[in-house]
Amino acid sequence: MVLQISDDARVRTLTLDRAEALNAFDEALYDATTDALLAAAEDPDVAVVLLTGAGRAFSAGTDLLEMHQRATDPDFVPGRHGFVGLVDALAAFPKPLVVAVNGVGLGIGTTVLGFADLAFMASTARLKCPFTSLGVAPEAASSYLLPRLVGRQQAAWLLLSAEWITATEALAMGLVWKVCEPEDLLDEAHRHAALLAARPISSLVAVKRTMTAPLRAGVEAARELENAAFAELMGGPANLEALTAFAEGREADFTSLPPGW
Template sequence: MTLQISDGSRVRTLTLDRPDALNAFNEALYDATAQALLDAAGDPTVAVVLLTGNGRAFSAGTDLLEMHQLATDPDFERGTHGFLGLLDALVAFPKPLICAVNGLGLGIGATVLGFADLAFMSSTARLKCPFTSLGVAPEAASSYLMPLLLGRQNAAWLLLSAEWVDAEQAREMGLVWRVCEPDDLLAEARRHAEVLAARPISSLVAVKRTMTEPLRSEIAAARERENAAFAELMGGPANLEALAAFAEGREADFTALPPGW
């Protein structure tokens, strides 16, 4: 089981549940989360989805060991939905999505907040978009959504630096809405989720649709640009050095790469 699903007061809670892997997304977790969002979208008894993580991480992003297999093994079997299917489900999700960032969030564990209608964060949690440290490009339409959400310079630092952002910085940037003490996080997120869930689902859907519809074409265009850049960079010298360094438990050294990399 990679994903816990529970219901209460018209709120469906999805808990990423690979704590030993810091809730990193392998193909199985991408599939489970995407399918859970699709199921919640079509379930007339669900008004709001709350996404959180089990253990000390929200999500460490894509499982890098599996990512290395994807980059080097042409026979590696992909999941039904995968990363792109999860993004499709997030873009199309018609109901309020609330994220409760309980711990470390890297990669998709941070960029998913671009799709959150409300985001809560533990005061001890931290976020990172590690794209440049992995020798790859942005993902999840973050190149569009983050400047829109945070402003250009905050987004530039987040996406270019591959540095950690703490909870207070995230709140100041506008990446999250509320910062809570760790023991209060889930209760506070659920309290707000239940406020929304008490409203008519038809009205919640209409409000979200009118807010997000103008963004859809730009999100799609950003994803195309990102996918093209990612495909160009994945498996390139910088990416292979980053993945090898991770597998070997060392810091990546990009100084010896060919010019331009």
């Protein structure tokens, strides 16, 4: 089992559970999380979804060993939903989504915050958008949602630098709503989720729809641009160097790439 699912007070908690891999998303976890979001969207007894991680990580992003296999193995078999399906489900999710970042969050472990209605973060957690260090492009409409969430220059630093962001920095820039001590994080996030879940689901859905509907065209346009750029760069010299270095346990060296890379 790669995803724990539990219900309490009309709040469905989804806990990413590949702790041995820092909850990195492989195809199985992408599929399980997508299926869980789709089911929660349709379940009349679920008012709010709370997303968090098991162990010491929230999510280390896409599983890089599997990404390396996907980039180099022509026989690789993707999942039913994959990354694109998860982002589809996040973008269309009609009910409040609360995210509790309990530990490190990389890639989708950070960009998911663009779809969060409320985000809580442990004081010891850290976030990173590692796209340039992997030789790829942004994802999950982050090129559109993050500037709206934190401002252009903060978003530019997040997306261009591939540097870590602390909980204090994430709170100051507006990437998360509240920072909690690690032992208090889940209780505090669930308390707020349950407060929302006590409201009429029809009203919650209406409020979220009116907030997100004006953004849909921008999200779709950003995703198209990002997906095209990602497809162009994945498997290219910079990406292969980054993935090979990760598989070999060394730092990537981009200094010998062809001109323009």
